[in-house]
Amino acid sequence: MSDTTADSAPIGRPDMRGGEHPAFRLFFFGVIMAALAFVGYSVISDVRAAGGQDVAIGAFVLLGLALLIALGFEFVNGFHDTANAVATVIYTNSLPPLVAVVWSGMWNLAGVLISSGAVAYSIVTLLPVELILQVGSGAGHAMIFALLLAAIIWNLATWALGIPNSSSHALVGSIMGVGLANQLLAPHGVATQGVDWTQVTKVFESLLFSPICGFALSAALLVLMKLFIRNRKLYEAPKGDQPPPWWIRGLLITTCTGVSFFHGGNDGQKGMGLIMLILIGAAPTAYALNRAMPEDMTPGFVQAADQATSIFQSHAGTHGTVPDLVTARQIVGDALRTRSVTGPEVYSALAVISDAVSRDVKDYGSIHSVPSAVVPNVRTDMYLASDAIRTMKSDPSFSAQDVAGLKTFMKDLNEGTRFIPTWVKVAVAVALGLGTMVGWKRIVITVGEKIGKTHLTYAQGAAAEIVAMGTIGLAEGYGMPVSTTHILSGGVAGTMAANGSGLQWSTLRTMGLAWVITLPAAMMISGVLYVLLRQVF
Numbered sequence: 001m002s003d004t005t006a007d008s009a010p011i012g013r014p015d016m017r018g019g020e021h022p023a024f025r026l027f028f029f030g031v032i033m034a035a036l037a038f039v040g041y042s043v044i045s046d047v048r049a050a051g052g053q054d055v056a057i058g059a060f061v062l063l064g065l066a067l068l069i070a071l072g073f074e075f076v077n078g079f080h081d082t083a084n085a086v087a088t089v090i091y092t093n094s095l096p097p098l099v100a101v102v103w104s105g106m107w108n109l110a111g112v113l114i115s116s117g118a119v120a121y122s123i124v125t126l127l128p129v130e131l132i133l134q135v136g137s138g139a140g141h142a143m144i145f146a147l148l149l150a151a152i153i154w155n156l157a158t159w160a161l162g163i164p165n166s167s168s169h170a171l172v173g174s175i176m177g178v179g180l181a182n183q184l185l186a187p188h189g190v191a192t193q194g195v196d197w198t199q200v201t202k203v204f205e206s207l208l209f210s211p212i213c214g215f216a217l218s219a220a221l222l223v224l225m226k227l228f229i230r231n232r233k234l235y236e237a238p239k240g241d242q243p244p245p246w247w248i249r250g251l252l253i254t255t256c257t258g259v260s261f262f263h264g265g266n267d268g269q270k271g272m273g274l275i276m277l278i279l280i281g282a283a284p285t286a287y288a289l290n291r292a293m294p295e296d297m298t299p300g301f302v303q304a305a306d307q308a309t310s311i312f313q314s315h316a317g318t319h320g321t322v323p324d325l326v327t328a329r330q331i332v333g334d335a336l337r338t339r340s341v342t343g344p345e346v347y348s349a350l351a352v353i354s355d356a357v358s359r360d361v362k363d364y365g366s367i368h369s370v371p372s373a374v375v376p377n378v379r380t381d382m383y384l385a386s387d388a389i390r391t392m393k394s395d396p397s398f399s400a401q402d403v404a405g406l407k408t409f410m411k412d413l414n415e416g417t418r419f420i421p422t423w424v425k426v427a428v429a430v431a432l433g434l435g436t437m438v439g440w441k442r443i444v445i446t447v448g449e450k451i452g453k454t455h456l457t458y459a460q461g462a463a464a465e466i467v468a469m470g471t472i473g474l475a476e477g478y479g480m481p482v483s484t485t486h487i488l489s490g491g492v493a494g495t496m497a498a499n500g501s502g503l504q505w506s507t508l509r510t511m512g513l514a515w516v517i518t519l520p521a522a523m524m525i526s527g528v529l530y531v532l533l534r535q536v537f
Contacts, residue, residue, distance in 0.1 A: 024098075028434065035430045039067060042423035043283065050286040050372065062141065063282035069148045070278060071431040074271040076155045077167040078108065078435020084447055084488040085259040085468075086440065088461030091448035093238045094252040097441075103253075104260040105436035111264025112429035119266055119475075120273035121418045126175045127277075128182050129336045129387060133380055135281035138537030139182070142530050144278055146181075147174035150526030154518065162442040162450075163514045166210070166483035171270055173522025181527040185534060210483040211515070213471055214464070214490030219498035221463040234462075235499075237455035248458045255465030260436075262472035263484045268432050272420050275428070280379075285372040288379040290419040295366040301412045305358035308385070308409040311402045312351035315395070316344045325381075328352035332384045341392045350388055353381045354409070367416050379417055386413035447489060450507040452496030460499060464491030486515070 043063070086100040095103065124132065131143045151170040158165035226235065233245055243249055279287040323331060328349035335341045335349075360378050364370050370378050389410040398406075448456055468488045489511060496503050 028437065031430065031434060035427060036068075038423065039071075039427050040064070042421070042427075043279070043286075046286040046421070046423075047283050050283075050291060060282075063278065066141070066144055066148075066278040066282075067275065067427075069145065069152070070271050070275045071427060073148050073152050073155075073167075073171075073274075074268065074428050074431040075435035075438075076152050076159070077267055077271070078105070078432040079438045079440050080155050080159050080165065080167060080435075080443065080485075084443065084485055085256055085263060085465075086436075087444045087447035087488075087492075088456065088465050089252050089256045090444055091238075091456045092248075092252055092458050092461050093241055093243045094249045094461075095256075097444075100256070101437045101440050104256060105433035107257050107260035108264035108268065108436050109429040109433035111261040111266075112268035112432055113264075113425050115265040115269050115272075115425070119269035120276070120420060121414075123171065123175070123270050124273040124277065124418075125387070125390070126172065126179075128179050129333065131178075131182060132277065133333075133383060135277045137281075139534065140277070140281050141537045142533035143178050143182070144274060144281075146526045146529035146533055147171070147178050148274065149529055150174040150177065150522050153525055154522050158514055158518075159442060161510075162446045163511055165511075165514050165518060166485045167267060168270060168483050169486075169515065169518045170522045173519040174526035176519070177523035177526030178530045180523065181530040185531065210471070210486035211490035214467055214487035215494035215497075217467040217471070217494070218464045218491035219494035221467060222459060222495045222498045225459050225463060229459075234459045235457050237457050244458050248462075251462050252458065252465065255462055255469055258469035259465055259472065259484065259488065262469055264429065264432055266472050266475055267484060268428050271428055271431075272424055275424055276418075276420065279424075284376050284379070287421075288375045288417070289367050289370060289382075290416050291368045292419070292421075293367050293416060295368065297412075297415075298361060298366045301367075301416070302358050302362050304405070304409040304412050305354050305361070307405045308389075309351050309354040309358060311398075311405055312347045312354060315397060315402075316348035316351055323349055323352055325352055325356050328356075329380065329384060332388050336384070336387055336391065339391060341388045342395060346388070350385060353385050357381050357385060357413075382413045382417050386410050386417065389413075446507065447492055450504055451489065451492050453502035453504060454496070454499075456492070457499070460492065460495035460501075463495050464488055467491050 086095075086097075086104045089095045089100050090097050094100075127143070131140055134140050135144070151167065151174045154170045154173075155165065155167055234248060238244065244252070276287065331345060331349035332341075332353060335346045340346075357378070360370065360374070360381075361367060389406050392406075452460075465488070468484065468491055471487050472484060493503060493508060495501075
């Protein structure tokens with residue numbers, strides 16, 4: 001990809017075009033074609049293995065388009081966000097630019113492959129519950145296309161201007177836009193869920209925490225390094241194109257590797273949950289339930305479901321008549337929309353749903369053996385029960401033993417409905433890894449040259465990367481989405497401030513403005529797209 005910013009390089013800038021070769025481009029496009037073929041083969045194999053009918057041609061085309069857009073989001077995420085990880089090793093001459101981005105891409109790929117999936121579903125829980133349960137409907141298709149396209153459009157716009165911006169921030173804004181548009185389009189008097197502000201607040205707090213954490217901790221780490229590590233070379237800027245001493249170079253490459261790995265583990269998951277919604281909508285037989293759950297888990301699952309049924313029944317008391325299953329689903333669904341999962345009526349409905357889940361799994365022997373015809377209903381029951389327990393407000397009438405029993409049931413339910421097939425991880429890993437190798441120059445130049453007034457020193461690069469690596473790694477462990485861009489860009493700014501190097505406030509103002517308007521901009525784009533796409537689907 002041509003980059004005029006990199007073509008007219010000033011003195012002191014590393015050679016951004018070094019090492020490029022036509023053979024690399026051929027390999028690049030070869031990997032893309034192989035990955036797409038692998039995705040298509042995996043979908044067809046999974047559908048056939050689940051015993052369901054093949055996906056109709058029209059639905060398969062729609063599925064393919066949706067998967068391409070979802071993988072496109074991860075591709076853009078790769079070259080937009082991961083450029084931050086390689087900026088320090090490039091500007092300290094620790095690695096040649098092309099080697100750095102390929103190396104970073106490989107570790108992004110590895111990070112995605114071993115990720116837990118917790119972040120993936122923390123993003124999904126932001127979506128309106130009725131759209132999640134009806135993801136195969138026209139509204140569900142409009143939701144997926146709108147939020148992914150909006151995030152891609154905003155990421156590309158900020159990339160074109162060379163502004164480091166958070167893909168996580170853009171995706172959360174897109175989800176909020178879809179939620180609000182879904183609420184506005186609902187017929188009068190029909191209960192619908194807009195935005196789950198409780199969940200949005202939790203995610204937004206972690207995203208807001210990112211730049212503050214990066215700035216403060218990186219500045220503090222640099223000060224500590226100056227106090228305890230008195231090697232003068234560590235605090236010097238590179239001279240010409242000479243690489244740093246071997247031990248400094250090793251430190252910088254290690255931190256770049258860590259940031260890339262944990263970026264893959266955290267950011268790579270954000271598209272996984274959306275890809276799973278796409279798959280569930282197009283091929284529920286294969287993807288609505290986790291058919292890979294071992295059969296020896298069935299007795300424990302049934303026991304947890306029966307215990308949850310008893311807990312809900314005891315708290316429902318003598319409330320009226322026991323609802324039938326269809327009515328119970330409606331009651332719990334309405335409670336989730338209004339975020340008021342409490343009271344005897346709701347507990348009675350949850351008892352009916354929990355009992356239905358227990359009977360289904362018990363009668364068929366395992367989740368793997370659930371017939372394709374009843375898979376959508378079983379998934380609906382499992383999802384409603386899990387989401388209700390998750391959002392249930394603390395009720396003093398529930399004992400500690402009751403709470404523990406419900407959490408065990410929720411964990412089992414999530415294992416049965418919230419899973420990531422290996423091939424999805426591979427596809428996202430390849431998209432993120434390849435994205436790292438394309439279009440990285442604009443953001444690298446901004447981070448390396450336009451945040452501080454002086455050239456990045458070895459110690460500054462190491463401090464920013466160490467903080468980013470540790471923060472993103474901890475966030476992935478706790479299932480929290482954070483922004484690599486915010487942490488690392490804030491970290492570089494923090495080291496410049498702590499070093500007395502001076503800051504380029506025009507760049508920081510532009511970055512700050514982009515971070516502030518990302519949420520409303522992504523909301524507006526996705527909301528408009530959702531309204532337009534509802535006329536198509």
